[in-house]
Amino acid sequence: MPLFKPSKKQIAQNAGKWEVVLSEEMCKACGFCLQICPVDVFAWRKVANRLGWFPMYVAHEENCIGCMLCFQICPDFCINVAPKEAETSVAAG
Amino acid sequence: MNKLAAKYLRPSQIPTKACHGCGIGMIENWLLQAIDEVGLRQEDVVFGTGIGCVGRQTFATWGGDNFGATHGRALAVATGLKIAQPDKKYLIVVGDGDAAAIGTSHLVHAARRNLGVTVICEDNMGYESTGGQFSPTTPAGYVTNSSPYGMVEPSFDPCDVVKAAGATFVAETTATQWHQTVKVVKKALENDGFSFVHVRFPCNENFGAYALGTRDTLKNLEWIWEHTQGRTVDGKETDFTWQTGIKHDASNSRPEFSKILRAMNERVRAETAEKGSGNGKH
Amino acid sequence: MALTEMALTQRLVAPWAEWEKRYTEGRRLLEAGTYALTEGAIAAGCRVFAGYPITPATDIAEYMSKRLPQVDGYYVQAEDELAGMHMCAGASLGGLKAMTATSGPGYTLMHDAYGWAITNEIPLVVVDAMRVGPISGITGAPGQGEFYVARYCTHGGNIETIVLSPNSVQESFWLTIDAFNLAERFRTVVTILTDQVISDMFEDLFLPRDYAELADVVVPRRHNLAMPFYPLNSASIDVPPNVVGLGTGVCVSAYTHTEEGYDIEEMEAQWAQTYRLVNKIRHHRDQILRYEAVGLEDAEVVAVAYGATSRTVKTGVMEARRRGVKAGFLRLISLWPFPDDLFARDTRYLVCELNYDGQLVREVMRAAPDKGKVHFMGKSAELHTVVEVATALEGVARRGMIPELPYIWTEVA
Numbered sequence: 001m002p003l004f005k006p007s008k009k010q011i012a013q014n015a016g017k018w019e020v021v022l023s024e025e026m027c028k029a030c031g032f033c034l035q036i037c038p039v040d041v042f043a044w045r046k047v048a049n050r051l052g053w054f055p056m057y058v059a060h061e062e063n064c065i066g067c068m069l070c071f072q073i074c075p076d077f078c079i080n081v082a083p084k085e086a087e088t089s090v091a092a093g
Numbered sequence: 094m095n096k097l098a099a100k101y102l103r104p105s106q107i108p109t110k111a112c113h114g115c116g117i118g119m120i121e122n123w124l125l126q127a128i129d130e131v132g133l134r135q136e137d138v139v140f141g142t143g144i145g146c147v148g149r150q151t152f153a154t155w156g157g158d159n160f161g162a163t164h165g166r167a168l169a170v171a172t173g174l175k176i177a178q179p180d181k182k183y184l185i186v187v188g189d190g191d192a193a194a195i196g197t198s199h200l201v202h203a204a205r206r207n208l209g210v211t212v213i214c215e216d217n218m219g220y221e222s223t224g225g226q227f228s229p230t231t232p233a234g235y236v237t238n239s240s241p242y243g244m245v246e247p248s249f250d251p252c253d254v255v256k257a258a259g260a261t262f263v264a265e266t267t268a269t270q271w272h273q274t275v276k277v278v279k280k281a282l283e284n285d286g287f288s289f290v291h292v293r294f295p296c297n298e299n300f301g302a303y304a305l306g307t308r309d310t311l312k313n314l315e316w317i318w319e320h321t322q323g324r325t326v327d328g329k330e331t332d333f334t335w336q337t338g339i340k341h342d343a344s345n346s347r348p349e350f351s352k353i354l355r356a357m358n359e360r361v362r363a364e365t366a367e368k369g370s371g372n373g374k375h
Numbered sequence: 376m377a378l379t380e381m382a383l384t385q386r387l388v389a390p391w392a393e394w395e396k397r398y399t400e401g402r403r404l405l406e407a408g409t410y411a412l413t414e415g416a417i418a419a420g421c422r423v424f425a426g427y428p429i430t431p432a433t434d435i436a437e438y439m440s441k442r443l444p445q446v447d448g449y450y451v452q453a454e455d456e457l458a459g460m461h462m463c464a465g466a467s468l469g470g471l472k473a474m475t476a477t478s479g480p481g482y483t484l485m486h487d488a489y490g491w492a493i494t495n496e497i498p499l500v501v502v503d504a505m506r507v508g509p510i511s512g513i514t515g516a517p518g519q520g521e522f523y524v525a526r527y528c529t530h531g532g533n534i535e536t537i538v539l540s541p542n543s544v545q546e547s548f549w550l551t552i553d554a555f556n557l558a559e560r561f562r563t564v565v566t567i568l569t570d571q572v573i574s575d576m577f578e579d580l581f582l583p584r585d586y587a588e589l590a591d592v593v594v595p596r597r598h599n600l601a602m603p604f605y606p607l608n609s610a611s612i613d614v615p616p617n618v619v620g621l622g623t624g625v626c627v628s629a630y631t632h633t634e635e636g637y638d639i640e641e642m643e644a645q646w647a648q649t650y651r652l653v654n655k656i657r658h659h660r661d662q663i664l665r666y667e668a669v670g671l672e673d674a675e676v677v678a679v680a681y682g683a684t685s686r687t688v689k690t691g692v693m694e695a696r697r698r699g700v701k702a703g704f705l706r707l708i709s710l711w712p713f714p715d716d717l718f719a720r721d722t723r724y725l726v727c728e729l730n731y732d733g734q735l736v737r738e739v740m741r742a743a744p745d746k747g748k749v750h751f752m753g754k755s756a757e758l759h760t761v762v763e764v765a766t767a768l769e770g771v772a773r774r775g776m777i778p779e780l781p782y783i784w785t786e787v788a
Contacts, residue, residue: 002326003269003318004311023094028113030310051108072271075118076108077098103624106637136622144629153626153637158619160468160627161638162461163487169453169461170468173425176449177469178620202454354449361444 004035015039018064023078027055033070033079039063041070097125101135103156111150114310116268116294116317120215121151123271124184127278138182139174143167143196146222146296147188147215165196168203171210172350179351182282183210189230190220193251200251204258204287209349211281211288214251217296218304225299232333235304252291256341261286263341268294269318270337277339284344285352293317293335381696383670389708390556390665391549394592401584408547408574409434412502412567413442415551416474418586419593421500422448423473425462427455427481430514431571432504435476456481460488460501467497468619468627472555472596476502478571479521480510489564490529493536493652495627495636496562496605498596498616500554503566504574505682507729507756516756517571517683519729522738525566526711533649535656537663538566538711540681544578550708556594557663560612561655568710570729572683572758599623603634607647610654612662656712665708666717670696674703676723676772679739681707683758688727691764698765700772707735718742723771727752727759731784740787750777753784 020041022033027049034042034056043059056078064081071081098107102125111117128138140155142148144164152161162170167185175183192200192214203210219237220226226239230251234243256263262284264277274292281288295301295313302308305316319325323334348356404410413435416424424439426432440450449466453459456477463473477485482503492499503525507518525538537557541550547569554565583589597615604617604625617625617636626636631648633639656663667685669692671677680688685706695702705717718724721744726736731753740746750771752759763780770778777785 003315021094026094026108028108028111030114032114032310032314035311053113071095072122073119074095074122075111075113075115077095077102077118077122080094080096082096103626103637105635139619148629149638152628156624158621158623158625160619161629163491163629166457166461166487166491169458170465172451172458173423173462173465173467173473174469174619175465176423176451176462177466177471181620198454199458202458354451358444358447358449362447365445 005038014065016062016064017084018061018066019082019084020058020061020064021080022056022058024055024057025049025051026076026078027053028076029053029055030075032073032075036069036073038067038069039065095122097122097129101125101128101156102154106154109150109154111146112298114295114297114313115146115150116217117147117150117215119268119271120213120274120292120294121154123274124186124213124278126275127282130275131279131282133182133282138184139178141167141171141174141183141185143187143191145188145190145220146217147186148191149222151186165191165194166199167191168196168199168208168210168212172203172206172208175208175210175351176354179209185210185212187212187214189214189216189218189228189251193229193249193254197251197254200255201258204255204260204289206350207259207261207286207347209285209287209351211278211290213278214289214291216291216293217300218293219296219300221296221299225296225303237303238299250291252289252340255287255289259287259347260289260341261343261345261347262288264289264339265291265335265337267292267317267321267335267337269314269321273337280339280342280344285349286345286347381693383696384672386668388664388666390553390592391546394549398583398588401582404580404582405577406544406580407434407577408541408544408569410438411544411547411580412476412551412569413438414582415548416500416555417442417446418583418589419552419555420472420596421474421555422446422471423451423463423466424448424475425451425453425466425473426459426475426477427453429478429481431506431574432476432478432502434574435502456484457488460485461491463499464488464492464497467499468617470596470598470618470620472498474500474502476504478504478506479508479512479518482521482524486529490531491629492564493529493534496616497564498558498562499564500551500558501564501566503568505568505570513756515571517729517758518755519570519682519684519734521568522710522728522734525568528566533645533652535653536566536711537561537563537656537709538568539665539709540568540707541573542682542685542706543573544576544580547573548580548582552589552593559594559596559616560662562614562616563656568682570683604636605632605634605648606651607634607644608650610651610658612655612659660712663709663712664714666714667706667708669704671703671705671720673701674722675701676725676768677703677705677720678725678727678764678768679705679707679735680727681710681735684727684729687758687761688764691759691761691768694761694765695768698769700769702768702772713738713742715742719744721745723748723750723775725750725752725767725771725777727764729754729758731755733787736787751785751787752777754782
């Protein structure tokens, strides 16, 4: 069974409820997040960062299903994935 | 960035000096998760490292107190520190050279004494910082910078060594086992005694280039994955498979070294109070 | 005739010249140098000893194993000397004063640890009880072969070191307290170079009744709680040592480092770090200078020695005076930084040391105005006898050379 699944799929539930942040200035373009993400959140920038790498960036945050694989696999602490805050507040009580 | 990095690490030291795709940063991320989930604050934990990739790329990243010792001697320094500051959690993050070659003597004796530290031996199966020479954990037959005809020296697993020496918690994971590593490090931290966690990880630049024939980060991580599960990505059996998991768990079953010394001091001072100090006699 | 009857001037430049007058209530014992060293360390507040037994320093380990638990300290018998000194460095980093003790073969294993402790300004005391070498040599014979090794105690250069040497059991007690004080004030490793004779011999030892009374002279351990952890480009002393475990965020490095302690690969950082490590000692040499001098003013030849050698050499000087030679005696107590100023007089020097290759003599040749007037009297495995020294002094004073004496080495080059 491969580590990086070649085919990506779109999973409907949970998608779009996650805030994905990637610090592009810290990215060293290893490609792990892009390859391990099952739903194609990331893509390559066309312009290099200060370190000289063409970093990843969050191209499709709305695809994110919160599997946290990218958070676990990033070797440079670039990525944070957290639930988005609810848009409508629930009444207390 | 990673919120745990923001909570625990030293901003001026990240991004680290590690090569792209290096496993050291991944493992440090999992260490931060374990530290956070056990409920430790930055001031509760002291990081100690050594020389070499694991030592250098980890050193000073921790935002709290930390030290980078001479090659192989992190555990000797940790022994002295633990005696002076016994209430801190010590994470000794060292490589295979530091732990399994030059520093093995101190590793064995720290395990024997059941020193209350957690050693994370991050193993890239060679001396990668100096270019990729073989180490005592390089797999048999592999070509490295100093084994151009294939590694002929037998290798060993430092887990076996520390277990025989008396370690009270021994576990092994790899760089494709993030959840297991976090779980195992949490257990290691909760052992008041010598904990040893052995994590194998890829080196793209040197081991990858010379032993595997590629610097491709994805292929190097896949090689780790293959040898973790015992099957290649196209379904064949691998040349060897690492035995991962908790190998020995006698957590909290033996007295911890700094506590042994303190117990002795209490006993001596109680006896002295009764009988007099005997100063001037020997 | 006694020294006083000879009306020779005597001078002892050392803090204990005053301490001995201040502390007069206590016990008088017949004890060995190793015992005095141990008690001096305990009195100075040492609470950790980590080392490996080796003749003639073994007794220090044994005494420490007995005394430290009595004062809530910790004795660790390390797996080797390298581990021992690293453990002491770790303990000192954690806030406890620490000491290790060894002899030559163990001392050479400590270079790595020396470098680490000196670079990171960790206070430590290391005792090297020298014996004949190289390597195991003659286990029970004194030597002085680590004179340069103690100065160049690690690799890489760019450091200064503080090295002291006692010559009696009583002095071993006070000097050890002094060594701990200097270690605290200068945030460095202070080496006590003693030898097998001073370590093993039994002599009169006075111990103050209550070590707590020494609070006036013992420099206590303080903690540096804020940046800068390493004040670079600064030669100041009396900076409190850094501490790990109190949440200051200090980095303790194996590399050239910044003020915060993490590694940096800039030439400017190397300059700044070296400026501090070298000048904190060089700019305060007057605080480190310790020596004993007898009859220097009119001396036509000055005998120079330290440690056990100085005992018989001093008597040899007195014997030479009786024979009509205007001999003077200079005993170095602080060996490094080398006291160049003590050799400013243009006179003849007779350097007596326990080695055949000539070490102290090279420094005296460098410091004295005319190296042609510096004479080497080297001996190994036995102390210089009084007759040998008096004869040599006579020869140097009257004929400008040491007469041929069996087993005395006089060539330097």
